[in-house]
Amino acid sequence: MWTIEDSVDLYGIEGWGNDYFAINGRGNLAISPRKEVGGSVDVMEIVEGINRSEAIQFPILFRFPQILEDRLEEINGAFLSSIEELEYPGGYRLVFPMKVNQRREVVGYIVEGGRRLKVGMEVGTKAELLAALSLGLDPEALIICNGYKDKDYLNLALSFSEANNxxxxxxxxxxxxxxLRCSKELSATPRLGLRTKLFSRGSGRWEESGGELSKFGLSTAEILESIRILSENGMIDQLKMLHFHIGSQITDIRKIKIAMNEAARIYSKVRKVADVEYFNVGGGLSVDYDGSQTPTSASANYTLQEYSNDVVYTLQRTCDEEQVPCPTIVSESGRAIAAYHSFLAFKVIGKKNSKDGLDVLADDDDPVQIEDMRQALENMDLENYAEFYHDALHYREELFDAFNLGNIGLEERSKGDLLFWRVCQKAATFADADENDSEEFESLKKLLSKKYIGNFSLFQSVPDMWGVQQLFPTMPLHRLGEEPTVRGTIADITCDSDGEIRRFAGEKSDFLALHNLRDDEDYYLGTFLLGAYQDTLGDFHNLLGCVNEVHIIVKDGGWRISKVVEGDDCEKLLRFFNYEPEEGLHEMVERSCVGEEARARVTETIRKALREYSYFKDRYLREESPASGGDGPRS
Structure with missing residues (x-):
C-alpha cells in the first residue's frame, strides 16, 4: 500500500526541501517558512482559498518572505557559530548580490529582514547602485560596487560614499x-577593494567562470602594480577589501578549500602593506536542487556549516602563519539566500501521448505481422515479455518495409503501430514487476511516458532550465498519499519543443511520477527553488508574460496573503514590444467586419482579449481524443 513516506522518497523532498518543504498527513505539500519554529501551511489550503475568491488566476508564483529572513539568519548564524567555535578574532558581514534577484519586493524583504544583521548589497551597474541607494539601508551596511565601471558609475558611487558604506x-x-581621476575631480575619498583572479577554480556548471580565464579580477602582478599606484597617489590607506569569486553554485567543498587557501595567502601578503579590513569570499555557496548531496552540477557535497567552518578555519590559520590581523569576512551568497523563497504553482490542462488510448479491431485481411503482434500481446507474461517485445520490434520493422514498398495501406500501418505500443506498454509493466532496470527497458519506459501539459511558460518562469539545463525540483502539490501510476514529462503551452521539463529530482530523474487526471478535479504541480535569477532572466516567448504573484505570511497557526502582484495582460505585453493595439484596432475591424453590430461585437472581443491574462483560463484542455473517459475512438 502506498504511503506518504513513499512519496517523500520518490520526489526527494527531504533532500532538496531543506526543512522548508514537506508532505503533511493529508497528502498535500506543506511549507514551513521558519522551519520548525514558525509553523507550517498546507499549500492546497491556499490554492482552495484562491480558487474560492476567483480573484487570481493560475499560474501563480508564490513567495514566502519569511523564508528570506530565515535564510539570512541561518547563513549569518552559521558564520557566527564558526567564529565562536574557532575563536576567530574578526567579524562577519552578509551581503546580497542584487543580480540574483532585483525585484523590488524581494530586495525589500531582504533589507527589512536583514536590518538587524546590517545586511548589505552588491551591485554591478549604475541602475543597481541607484536601486541600492534608494533602499534605506543601515548606514553600516556595505554597498559593494562590482562590474565594469564607466565615469558615470564611478561618479555616482563617489558622490554618495561619505554618507554610505x-x-x-x-x-x-x-x-x-x-x-583616481574621478576622485580628484570630485575631491572625494573612496574606499576601495581589489578583486583578485585566482589560479583556483570552482566546480559544477559555472566552473569556467573562475580561474585564470575568468572575466573579472586582477593577476598578482596587477595587484602589486595597483598597490604601487595607490601608494604613489597617497591612497593606499583607502584599500579596504580583497575580493575573489570562483563561480556560482560550487558543488565540491574541496574546491572551496583550495581557493580559500590561495586567496587567504594573497590577503596576508597584501595586508602587510595595506590596512585591509574586509576579506570578501564572493558567492558560490551551493543550493542542493536534486537533494543528492553529491558534487554533481545540481547538488553539493557539503552543508552550510561545513562551508562556514572551512572559510573561517582556513583564513585564521593562514593569518596566524603570516602574522597578520584577521579581517572581517564578507560573503555574497545570493543563491543560498533567495532560491528557496518562491515556487511556481500551475494546473495541468491536458495530456498528450499518441501511444495509447485507441482500440484495434481485427480484420481477415490484416497482414501476418499484425496477427503476430496481436498474439504477442495476448500471450505475453512475466516469463516471456522480453522475447515477445523483441519479436514485436521485428514485426514492426517488417510492416514499415511493406508500407514503404507500397504493399500495405495507411490503415494497416496504423493498426501495426497501435498494437506495437500496446505490446511495449505490457512489456514495460512486466519489466517493472520483474525489477528489470536494464538500459533497454529503462529507455522503453521513458519512451512510453506521457506528456502532461502545464499552464505555464518554461521560458518565462524557469529560464535556466531551458538555457543552461539546470534542474529545479518539480512535483505534485496534492494527492501525495496516492500512488502515482503515470510516468511523464511536463510540457508548457509555448509553441516550442524546448518548452518541456524533462529532468527531475528524486528517484527517477528522466520522468516524473504523476497521478491520473480526474474529470472533476484540477491537478496542480509545483516547480521549486526559483528565487535566484529566474525572476529577472524570464523570456517573453510567445508573448507569455510575468505570472501572477501571491506573497504569503505564516503566523499563529494560520496564513494570510500579504501582497498580490498582478501578472502581465496581453495589452501590456504588446506595448512592451512597441505595438500600439488601439491604433490598429479600428482599421482591422473596419476591414474585417460588415455592419455596425458585427463591428461592435468584434471590437469588444478584441478589447476584452487585451485585458486578459496571457495564460489559459480554462481548467484543462480536451485530451487527445474527444471520447469520454480518455479511451479514444476505435480504429
Whole structure:
C-alpha cells in the first residue's frame, strides 16, 4: 500500500526541501517558512482559498518572505557559530548580490529582514547602485560596487560614499586610473577593494567562470602594480577589501578549500602593506536542487556549516602563519539566500501521448505481422515479455518495409503501430514487476511516458532550465498519499519543443511520477527553488508574460496573503514590444467586419482579449481524443 513516506522518497523532498518543504498527513505539500519554529501551511489550503475568491488566476508564483529572513539568519548564524567555535578574532558581514534577484519586493524583504544583521548589497551597474541607494539601508551596511565601471558609475558611487558604506572594487586593472581621476575631480575619498583572479577554480556548471580565464579580477602582478599606484597617489590607506569569486553554485567543498587557501595567502601578503579590513569570499555557496548531496552540477557535497567552518578555519590559520590581523569576512551568497523563497504553482490542462488510448479491431485481411503482434500481446507474461517485445520490434520493422514498398495501406500501418505500443506498454509493466532496470527497458519506459501539459511558460518562469539545463525540483502539490501510476514529462503551452521539463529530482530523474487526471478535479504541480535569477532572466516567448504573484505570511497557526502582484495582460505585453493595439484596432475591424453590430461585437472581443491574462483560463484542455473517459475512438 502506498504511503506518504513513499512519496517523500520518490520526489526527494527531504533532500532538496531543506526543512522548508514537506508532505503533511493529508497528502498535500506543506511549507514551513521558519522551519520548525514558525509553523507550517498546507499549500492546497491556499490554492482552495484562491480558487474560492476567483480573484487570481493560475499560474501563480508564490513567495514566502519569511523564508528570506530565515535564510539570512541561518547563513549569518552559521558564520557566527564558526567564529565562536574557532575563536576567530574578526567579524562577519552578509551581503546580497542584487543580480540574483532585483525585484523590488524581494530586495525589500531582504533589507527589512536583514536590518538587524546590517545586511548589505552588491551591485554591478549604475541602475543597481541607484536601486541600492534608494533602499534605506543601515548606514553600516556595505554597498559593494562590482562590474565594469564607466565615469558615470564611478561618479555616482563617489558622490554618495561619505554618507554610505560604499566600497568600489577594482575588477579590471585599468579601472584604477579612472577611480583616481574621478576622485580628484570630485575631491572625494573612496574606499576601495581589489578583486583578485585566482589560479583556483570552482566546480559544477559555472566552473569556467573562475580561474585564470575568468572575466573579472586582477593577476598578482596587477595587484602589486595597483598597490604601487595607490601608494604613489597617497591612497593606499583607502584599500579596504580583497575580493575573489570562483563561480556560482560550487558543488565540491574541496574546491572551496583550495581557493580559500590561495586567496587567504594573497590577503596576508597584501595586508602587510595595506590596512585591509574586509576579506570578501564572493558567492558560490551551493543550493542542493536534486537533494543528492553529491558534487554533481545540481547538488553539493557539503552543508552550510561545513562551508562556514572551512572559510573561517582556513583564513585564521593562514593569518596566524603570516602574522597578520584577521579581517572581517564578507560573503555574497545570493543563491543560498533567495532560491528557496518562491515556487511556481500551475494546473495541468491536458495530456498528450499518441501511444495509447485507441482500440484495434481485427480484420481477415490484416497482414501476418499484425496477427503476430496481436498474439504477442495476448500471450505475453512475466516469463516471456522480453522475447515477445523483441519479436514485436521485428514485426514492426517488417510492416514499415511493406508500407514503404507500397504493399500495405495507411490503415494497416496504423493498426501495426497501435498494437506495437500496446505490446511495449505490457512489456514495460512486466519489466517493472520483474525489477528489470536494464538500459533497454529503462529507455522503453521513458519512451512510453506521457506528456502532461502545464499552464505555464518554461521560458518565462524557469529560464535556466531551458538555457543552461539546470534542474529545479518539480512535483505534485496534492494527492501525495496516492500512488502515482503515470510516468511523464511536463510540457508548457509555448509553441516550442524546448518548452518541456524533462529532468527531475528524486528517484527517477528522466520522468516524473504523476497521478491520473480526474474529470472533476484540477491537478496542480509545483516547480521549486526559483528565487535566484529566474525572476529577472524570464523570456517573453510567445508573448507569455510575468505570472501572477501571491506573497504569503505564516503566523499563529494560520496564513494570510500579504501582497498580490498582478501578472502581465496581453495589452501590456504588446506595448512592451512597441505595438500600439488601439491604433490598429479600428482599421482591422473596419476591414474585417460588415455592419455596425458585427463591428461592435468584434471590437469588444478584441478589447476584452487585451485585458486578459496571457495564460489559459480554462481548467484543462480536451485530451487527445474527444471520447469520454480518455479511451479514444476505435480504429
Amino acid at each position: 560604499i566600497i568600489i572594487v577594482i575588477d579590471i586593472f585599468e579601472e584604477i586610473f579612472d577611480v
